[in-house]
Amino acid sequence: MLDIVGKRYWFFLLSLIIIIPGLVGLALWGLPLAIDFTGGSLLEVRFDAGQRPPSADIVELYRDLEVSDPLAQAAGDHDVVIRSRTIDEDQQAAILEAMEQRFSSQVEVLRFESVGPSVGAEVAERAAMAVGLATLGILGYITLAFRHVDHAFRYGVAAILAMLHDVAVVLGVEAFLGHFLGWEVDALFLTALLTVIGFSVHDSIVVFDRIRENDTVYRRLSYEKLVNHSIVQTLDRSINTQLTVALTLLALLLLGGVTTRHFVTILLIGVFSGTYSSIFNAAPLLVVWENKEWRNWFRRRSSASAA
Amino acid sequence: MTQRYRPWQIALMFLVVAIAVYLVLPSDPGIHLGPVQREVKVVRGLDLQGGLRVLLEADLPPEIEVSAEQMQLARNIVENRVNALGVTEPVVQVAGSRRILVELPGVEDQQQAIDTVQETGLLEFVEIDVANPTLTLALQGEEIRTDWEYQQAGLPTPTPRPTNTATATADPSEPTPAATSGATPASDEGAPLLHTVMTGSALRSAQVSQDPTGELVVSFELTEEGSQIFGEYTTDNVGGFLAIVLDKQVISVPQITVPITSGNGSISGNFSLEEANQLAVQLRYGSLPVPLEVVEIKSVGPTLGQDSLQKSAVAGVVGLLVVMAFMALYYRLPGLLADAALLIYAVITFAVFKLIPVTLTLPGIAGFVLSIGVAVDANVLIFERLKEELRAGKSLTQAIDLGFSRAWPSIRDSNFSTLITCLILYWFGSTFGASIVQGFSLTLAIGVVVSLFTAITITRLFLHLTLDRIELSSHRRWFGL
Secondary structure (H helix, E strand, C coil): CCCCHHHHHHHHHHHHHHHHHHHHHHHHHCCCECHHHHCEEEEEEEECCCCCCCHHHHHHHHHHCCCCCCEEEEECCCEEEEEECCCCHHHHHHHHHHHHHHCCCCEEEEEEEEECHHHHHHHHHHHHHHHHHHHHHHHHHHHHHCCCCCCHHHHHHHHHHHHHHHHHHHHHHHHHHHHHHCCCECHHHHHHHHHHHHHHHHHHHHHHHHHHHHHHHCCCCCHHHHHHHHHHHHHHHHHHHHHHHHHHHHHHHHHCCHHHHHHHHHHHHHHHHHHHHHHHHHHHHHHHHHHCCHHHHHHHHHHHHHC | CCCCCCHHHHHHHHHHHHHHHHHHCCCCCCEEECCEEECCCCEECHHHHCEEEEEEEECCCCCCCCCHHHHHHHHHHHHHHHHHCCCCCCEEEEECCCEEEEEEECCCCHHHHHHHHHCCCCEEEEEECCCCHHHHHHHCCCECEECHHHHHHCCCCCCCCCCCCCCCCCCCCCCCCCCCCCCCCCCCCCCCEECEEEEHHHEEEEEEEECCCCCEEEEEEECHHHHHHHHHHHHHCCCCEEEEEECCEEEECCECCCCCCCCEEEEECCCCHHHHHHHHHHHHHCCCCCCEEEEEEEEECHHHHHHHHHHHHHHHHHHHHHHHHHHHHHHHHHHHHHHHHHHHHHHHHHHHHHHCCCEECHHHHHHHHHHHHHHHHHHHHHHHHHHHHHHCCCCHHHHHHHHHHHHHHHHHHHHHHHHHHHHHHHHHHHHCCCHHHHHHHHHHHHHHHHHHHHHHHHHHHHHHHHHCCCCHHHHHHHHCC
């Protein structure tokens, strides 16, 4: 039988190899926040075929109209996305008129967003609260659902740790995506993150449920073997479910519109991480806790450095 | 062999599916059952059909409390204005404690729409005939007609009438005599046309204060232009009445006791604190109980919306087909049955969307597609257990029942945790009017609930219906064993 629990520290190491660079990136570059959080304006326009001006010209046009902090980015074949300080609809109309004149093209507004700074701050605050509440709710529910098992609380904590693992993975990846591709953290990103949290716990519970069931069946098995047995028994399910969710998300990613691309990418990464963490982190963590292995960590490390 | 299902279960399943199919029909037949008459159709969000979304916020310092009633009142007023725009299915709702969300699908003239939503209401100071004091008192709360629009358009007032009041009008060049209710022939609408001396734009500020005797008054300050007009008018009309009119409704009729030439005046009238406050607020902000400012504008052009709708629909269908193919290939016969259950799942979920109705947005569709994955997961859990039980030598019927009962706790607990997240997401979305977040969590939650139902009832019924009479030993390959 596959020995997953026995190799647990290798899997923890693999997680760290993914997470640490992500966190370093996060610390170095931070997360590029969308206007949902910072306030500002976003204008997406479509020009006639072949008439799209270079981004620099659009930035100059904004400067001429005294709109500060313009940032223009080409999108698709004929579209341009321009971010700037908050502008109102009068300024927007003026910009469109100037564009049509200067670039001699019809300009169609695909999207216009303008967010005041106060909303942004509140969204960020609420989001933090939402994550906190979700954590508490899930912790409470798991403790309740596993109340007949010894140390029910541990299962909740292990699920939350695996969940934090996934949050760290997603945030780290987002830091890289933001730095290299210019993807921004918006309200949709938050939604994706919260969904990942839900799915991560979903996966952990399926494995835990098997431990809960086996606990009454295999009384004489050591806890470590019991957990490993449960993981292997649910492995087919974990992989298949992961596959079906990944397939639907891939369909959305490849065929869905640009608007949801970022959202779906984050979900895909997060859901994958969720499956990984439930198999290789959450359940093995229970064994670490059962054996109170942290008492040996220091010794092990010192012997390793001596070798 | 005992029968593991009842005929009524089959009948019920067919009934549910038939109703769902009927509701999903693209012709949108609606519900017509005696007293229940309802249209049933897909409500598309702004991102799918294009339109304008405006978030308004009470423009007051954060330490000033805004009551729920005030926000509700403001919402109703904004809704009235929005309705005047003639937009189909506008959404106007209070979001959180200080915000109002306005969604206007398919709006073409964005600027006009925002102006309409934001306008403060027309405040007018209207001349009242001094000869008719009883009428003045009766005026309070009444709707009247004024000549302001005619003045604006530069037109003469429609019914010429004798001048019986000293006129000091805003625009002396215009023949705008004051109206007297008694002497004037009734106009076409039956109500007299009264003369507007000036409008709210002449006001600089207004607040509640106390006069030397301790009585509550509403004091106000006028702009330079306003003080001039008001000064002239009050000098000529001491003892006369001046009606304060908001959107053609008389809110107060104070008497002119002294000429007000300094640009600072006050209105007294045995006010309670509440009344005084209300009047001051109305003078300041027009008809809205709280001043509103636009804090967020999002608009999606119709091109982008149409494009997104088509792409996500294609993605949804492809996603469903790929998953169905996977299930059939991996789980063989049970997989095919699950596919049938999955189709029923999709139909029922969509029927629920149309019935509630859920506003479908792009993230909403993503939530729906994701819930397909959840629905499949329930089936996968069951089938894995089914296989295990079969390998352990159980008979098919036993294995089906055991597969379900053993898989159920994990299906229940895992889905519950997803529902908890959905609930929190929904709350998160509702506090600042992020309908995209709400749409996503709502569709995902509905998907999870429906998937629980179909996995437990329909997949199971299908399995028993088709498999109970099959000899396992001769068909092991059907089950991927």
